[in-house]
Amino acid sequence: MSGDLAAGARAALAGRLAGAGVLEAGWRGAFEAVARHLFLPPVYWEFVDGSAVRRDRGTDPQEWLAGAYRNTAAITQWDDGDEAGGQQDFTSSLSMPTMVARMLADLAVEDGHRVREVGTGPGFNAALLAHRLGAEKVVSVEIDEAVAGLARKNLAAAGLDGVQVVTGDGADPALGPSGPADRLIATCSTLLSDVPLGWVEQSAPGGVIVAPAATLFGGGATARLQVAADGRCANGRFTGAADFMRMRQQRYQAPPVDAYLPGQWPGDAKASLTGLDPEDIGSSWLAQFAVGAALPDVYYRRAPYGDTVTWWFFDTAVTSWATVDSVPGRGEFEVRQSGPRRLWEEIRTAHDTWDKAGRPGYERFGLTVSTAGTRTVWLDHPDHPWDPTTP
Numbered sequence: 001m002s003g004d005l006a007a008g009a010r011a012a013l014a015g016r017l018a019g020a021g022v023l024e025a026g027w028r029g030a031f032e033a034v035a036r037h038l039f040l041p042p043v044y045w046e047f048v049d050g051s052a053v054r055r056d057r058g059t060d061p062q063e064w065l066a067g068a069y070r071n072t073a074a075i076t077q078w079d080d081g082d083e084a085g086g087q088q089d090f091t092s093s094l095s096m097p098t099m100v101a102r103m104l105a106d107l108a109v110e111d112g113h114r115v116r117e118v119g120t121g122p123g124f125n126a127a128l129l130a131h132r133l134g135a136e137k138v139v140s141v142e143i144d145e146a147v148a149g150l151a152r153k154n155l156a157a158a159g160l161d162g163v164q165v166v167t168g169d170g171a172d173p174a175l176g177p178s179g180p181a182d183r184l185i186a187t188c189s190t191l192l193s194d195v196p197l198g199w200v201e202q203s204a205p206g207g208v209i210v211a212p213a214a215t216l217f218g219g220g221a222t223a224r225l226q227v228a229a230d231g232r233c234a235n236g237r238f239t240g241a242a243d244f245m246r247m248r249q250q251r252y253q254a255p256p257v258d259a260y261l262p263g264q265w266p267g268d269a270k271a272s273l274t275g276l277d278p279e280d281i282g283s284s285w286l287a288q289f290a291v292g293a294a295l296p297d298v299y300y301r302r303a304p305y306g307d308t309v310t311w312w313f314f315d316t317a318v319t320s321w322a323t324v325d326s327v328p329g330r331g332e333f334e335v336r337q338s339g340p341r342r343l344w345e346e347i348r349t350a351h352d353t354w355d356k357a358g359r360p361g362y363e364r365f366g367l368t369v370s371t372a373g374t375r376t377v378w379l380d381h382p383d384h385p386w387d388p389t390t391p
């Protein structure tokens with residue numbers, strides 16, 4: 001594809017994003033000017049309908065290029081670059097353009113703003129910021145040394161080598177240039193219960209932090225927080241669903257099941273019945289978010305066999321577990337619970353409280369992060385913490 005054709009593809013993508021109402025007018029010029037294909041390696045995996053489709057410039061240059069201008073994420077690294085890892089987890093990518101446009105709109109940049117990005121990846125988002133604000137205004141932190149190196153090369157190829165790409169952990173406020181940022185954007189997700197305090201510390205009073213925040217249980221959303229005038233806390237609402245790869249240091253390695261249940265299932269577990277099908281929670285990203293925000297130390301695994309799906313629930317302290325068998329067409333489901341906590345009762349209470357509140361969407365939830373070390377999820381108002389154990 002010649003330069004002119006690539007310019008046409010960029011304009012077409014920008015037009016589609018604008019037509020869908022996700023691209024703010026102020027960002028259209030950057031999307032039209034920055035060539036997304038310059039941020040793609042010779043082989044990447046386009047994320048299409050939940051599957052990773054290999055795009056190889058050597059064997060199919062047209063599809064390789066076309067994928068750069070579709071509204072899809074492109075996986076650019078697996079397993080932290082471990083080639084023997086068997087492509088289990090994707091660990092770096094070019095984010096989906098819709099998501100990039102939405103988060104940049106949330107960021108509400110103004111001329112002269114200094115922006116810090118956490119999670120450079122291949123560098124496309126940093127390039128958009130640099131095009132809009134000037135490369136010298138953008139610092140981007142990437143934890144993976146090889147990814148950071150490629151981002152520097154990509155930015156240079158796009159004529160934006162003034163962007164400072166720093167290798168290290170973007171949670172660390174001491175990294176990179178001194179002086180607070182007016183805007184901070186993370187493109188890797190943080191656990192709600194572990195939002196880096198450094199993000200507040202490295203932001204200017206009145207500054208804005210935009211970050212995907214997820215729960216261990218599942219479900220995640222973009223948080224848009226404003227830093228208070230005294231710089232001691234940041235507060236704001238979620239703006240919509242977001243599914244990003246987790247910050248590297250926050251990945252959770254679950255213990256083996258026999259750490260919870262050394263013998264045969266059901267062991268000493270108490271049996272009961274429930275009217276709530278766990279599939280109703282598992283099939284809704286929003287329901288998972290509402291439950292997970294209330295129970296930050298609980299996670300699940302889904303084990304299908306035949307028509308039945310056994311849902312396993314665990315706490316991270318490795319004290320308690322529960323199972324619920326979801327059988328299609330049934331109105332009641334068998335529950336087993338073991339340990340000092342009744343995990344399924346806790347999950348059901350959180351779910352039912354959310355249900356009775358009218359199934360509030362992400363925009364009704366908010367988050368307050370204090371440099372004293374607290375992270376509080378709230379519903380409708382900061383004075384109303386989301387704590388479904390006290391309705």
Ligand SMILES: C[S@@+](CC[C@H](N)C(=O)[O-])C[C@H]1O[C@@H](n2cnc3c(N)ncnc32)[C@H](O)[C@@H]1O
Pocket residue numbers: 091092093094095118119120121122123124125126141142143144147168169170171187188244245246247248249
């Ligand atoms: C989805 S990619 C970033 C997308 C990118 N900004 C773009 O322009 O499309 C997420 C990146 O975050 C990086 N990352 C993960 N944990 C990090 C951390 N603690 N600090 C900085 N970068 C991190 C990963 O290595 C990965 O490259």
